[in-house]
Amino acid sequence: MRGIARLAKELGISTGTVSRALNGRPDVSPETRERVLAAARRLGYAPNQAARALAQGKTGSVGFMIDLDQETAASSDYFFMGVFDGVQSVIDEEGLDLLVLPCPTGKDRYAYLERFVQRGVVDAMILAAVQHHDRRIELLQANAIPFVTLGRSSLPIRHAWIDLDFESAADVSLSRLIARGHRRIAVTIPHGDVNFKHVFLDAYKATLTRHGVDFDPDLVFVTRRNEAAGYEAADRMLAMAVPPTAVLLIYEVTAIGLYRRLQEAGLVPGRDIAVVGFRDEPTTRFLTPSLTCFRLSLTDLGVALGHALLAQIPRFQSKFPLGLVESRQPLELRVGESDANPAPSP
Amino acid sequence: MRGIARLAKELGISTGTVSRALNGRPDVSPETRERVLAAARRLGYAPNQAARALAQGKTGSVGFMIDLDQETAASSDYFFMGVFDGVQSVIDEEGLDLLVLPCPTGKDRYAYLERFVQRGVVDAMILAAVQHHDRRIELLQANAIPFVTLGRSSLPIRHAWIDLDFESAADVSLSRLIARGHRRIAVTIPHGDVNFKHVFLDAYKATLTRHGVDFDPDLVFVTRRNEAAGYEAADRMLAMAVPPTAVLLIYEVTAIGLYRRLQEAGLVPGRDIAVVGFRDEPTTRFLTPSLTCFRLSLTDLGVALGHALLAQIPRFQSKFPLGLVESRQPLELRVGESDANPAPSP
DNA sequence: CTGAAAGCGCTTACAG
């Protein structure tokens, strides 16, 4: 005999009462509760997760699906770790566990998620690296799994999401550059189908338009998330008939390669060409000249995701009455030396 | 009615037969099996995980516990992602799922793990960031959970582990440096209680002794895993009465700060001071002069962990008869320019 | 406040 039955026998009471005492139900006498808790402690009892989930119809755990493929995972460094921390600080309070589900390289993301969803492994999901048309969103909706995405999708479906404020970042950085006379401002966007590629590019275009600057498709560079991509992008920029006078980088880490290529060409960021990075990353803090970039609180992002998720789960909705969250996390400009230069006079 | 019962009713057969058909048992007629599988597909049936785990007494999932605290997680970049990929490539084959369990910053690691173990959330565990005296190992053994650790512990308990071959790395790198005349070789070791701090330092000492070089405790620098720590370490080295002529870095990322501090002092790695980094990381590939360091296959490491773990799980032991794995993953020297210089003649 | 009992959705000896 094991589990709750063992406790019940030991104490000479019914399993129902043990269960109620353990779960903090009000209809248990203080003495009984004390005896049960003491026995549980003494015997090192912990409720079996599977039995509990089966009886209650909920698992008490939320999944956070991430991609392992190079494009999204490489150099993701502290990003997800920080976000996980934020999420847990919120859901821990509500007795929920976080299970990170890493989709292996090359494995179909939809099939991977489907397996977990259909088998009822988690009560709710957080999805990272949202694609332009992300079928996983339909999957979760069809299975009535509460969820929130890190990043918007472009599907004509409303769902809870938290994203970075790309619009504001594009506005702030471009306005700075334009005010200093820059007109040929290159932008790098991610490779692949992640949705923020489109979001960021749209924001870039919109800001240019607002300032009366023409959009030039030749100034858009698709880069992967690594140093080499920054090097190559710089290389291509330098080879242009009329090179850009400023660059906006979507992946911070590309700054390392870009700096290197510029250095080889005898160019100094902030003197010969203006460079603004998108997100502050530890590995770029040591660049010289220091990089102007946007700072993001990973913990805050995680906390926002946690709150948004709880707001989608019926039993938490009264405590987190946020409705269908659609919000953007603020990005704060950290001014460095890399964009100090005005545009060269023509 | 739902789940298996629905299928059974739909087909007019018993739930037992449905279960046997679904699970590929041999004692089911081909026609029945086909009908069951077709119906399951049609109705989008997937077995409930909790019910299955309860009935079978196993969950079919393995946990991989990582730390979220800055010291071990920050700049861990692709490290774990690569390892997860390797682990999954192995356990997927056996029908096991990988659940990553990220222990929040500041939360007690033992208590965090205990919760998952006692509730029976996972069948087996992989532990990262093993401490010198890691009570989690005793916890898993007491609960008879099959496990393997990424890193050795110093407990007088035998358990399955996979570690990096610090001994060989110390030997190869120090032998190179000593052959070039270096005698004052600084070493950086991690902060905190991670076990490889001791392993690496011991290997460093042993190699020096073997070459007849005296160990000087002043040449040991404790560094955290970030750029700034490398900067500070270099700073302290330069301030010494007799500075080291060579440096062995345990964390690659510290090379960035170290390079910077050396540069400020007008010193060039590979010309004025020899630098060897421990593990190849993408962010240091762009350093100039290029860094001599050790390359590690993360996927191979993950695969080794997966195999070692399966060897600890009774039902897989015949397929993976490896016994109690205690092995070190090879590290391959990637020669760069940073340690090209011989020691200056005294 | 407590107990007896049904039920959560599966699996698996045991008969036949």
Add this chain to the structure above:
DNA sequence: CTGAAAGCGCTTACAG
């Protein structure tokens, strides 16, 4: 090859 039934370890109306 298939069905009936017990059981996995919990939770939760329902009585009392």
